[in-house]
Amino acid sequence: MNLDRLLEAEREAVEQGLQRLLPPADAWHPRLNTAMRHAVFAGGKRIRPILARLAHAAAGGDPSEITLAACGLELIHTYSLVHDDLPALDDDDLRRGRPTVHVAFDEATAILVGDALLTEGLGALARHPEGPSWAARRAEAVALVAAAAGALGMVGGQMEDLEATGGGAGPGAAERLERIHRHKTGCLLRASVEVGAVLAGLAGDDRERFGRFGERLGLAFQVADDLLDATASAREMGKSPGKDAAAGKLTFVTLHGLEATRRILDGLEEELLALAREIEGDGGALGAVASFVCRRRA
């Protein structure tokens, strides 16, 4: 499989879906819509909607039918970045090489942009795919994504991450670090894969296999992110590197060191490839994406 070409085609489908989901920049209210588009069209990798589409295909569905629902996941991911970047949270000026929303616009606008993206994201999952035959699956998709993104998921993880900053590597640090990542990044990635399966009508153990793959992929994603923060240059990452260590933030690298973190990631890649084979047999797209996530350098 040519992974680059596959991801390129996937990204193109997602970009078109996002264009359709978001209000035009000049429609009411132009400042809000322009700022939402600034946040969303900033060259993201679109991993979450791509995972939903690929999982949907692996579960026997037609991925083109769920593109708009899948794009709802990207809006939710983007909201979390916009709010995390705020001065009261991570206080980041740069995101994917461009000024963050509160820098390019202002803080009030960035708060509202995040609120709107979260609302529109869950709304897209409630509306798409259209038609009465999809209604029950749509409701299930919103329920599972809201649970993953809410107080017991992503937002809870962000809260614990904030409290842990500066906490260092004392007792329980490894468990805390894994808990933060599982919630802050893992839950929504797991939900992205699961949405693809649920929209294809899977339930029970079949659905759970997809969920498990998504969960481990989420952990791999965060470990890779920590490695990148510790090693990459600003140009490669499009954000300020070394920031985590400078802020005394708990990461896999500050806790285990570079070499051990690389070994953790290699182990996760093996585990993910085995899970992907269970789902789709040899040489499938989910396995290829898992390797991409574990080996990415930017």
Place this chain on the structure above:
Amino acid sequence: MNLDRLLEAEREAVEQGLQRLLPPADAWHPRLNTAMRHAVFAGGKRIRPILARLAHAAAGGDPSEITLAACGLELIHTYSLVHDDLPALDDDDLRRGRPTVHVAFDEATAILVGDALLTEGLGALARHPEGPSWAARRAEAVALVAAAAGALGMVGGQMEDLEATGGGAGPGAAERLERIHRHKTGCLLRASVEVGAVLAGLAGDDRERFGRFGERLGLAFQVADDLLDATASAREMGKSPGKDAAAGKLTFVTLHGLEATRRILDGLEEELLALAREIEGDGGALGAVASFVCRRRA
């Protein structure tokens, strides 16, 4: 009808529903859960979930079946208050007589509390009432509430309100003011009434009658709020009065004066009572609530 007793019983049902929806204060993550409860259990009037329950009953449903879904509306309303109170937006220290979330906790926590409440609110609408026979109505409820709360609804209205502050009473001010209120407050109140009808299985013109009642009620609500801000004491309101005028904020009172604003509100009450009669005949609960909203003094 004894409106006080009705509203008291309604509020009691809603409080119990909110207790069931929110994670316990000592569960993970305790700081987030405690702050969410600080925001939600602050003596609100619970107008939105009550409207949903009463509308559901007026449409022939059993209101006890939709309590948790209706409580989702209150979580969404509360999120909007928590974010509106932030320093970057309205910068309010006091809400219903108690310190706002960013004062009682901190700004980062207040941002996350709002994010979690919005997510859990839409999630509650996606999950409740449980059971496959409700699934299509649940999806429709999430879709309509998300549309009301999102970029083309509540968040858009908040954006325009921010931009209009200090704009004064120039040409187009009356239209702008009504547009702000229609989006910022009206959309979610309309959606609350409509959710009750949709969960009862209404569609088309039948559903639209409920929506229209909710929309006009939303406008009345905001006109009454402006009147209160201009006339009530801090003790009566539980928030800082006269703040709108001091901030150069556009309100019905700063634009039309006290007397004309009172006449607008009287006209709205008449219109609302006529709409309520169309829906439920004479002496129904929706009409009683409309009068309550138009005549409230705190």
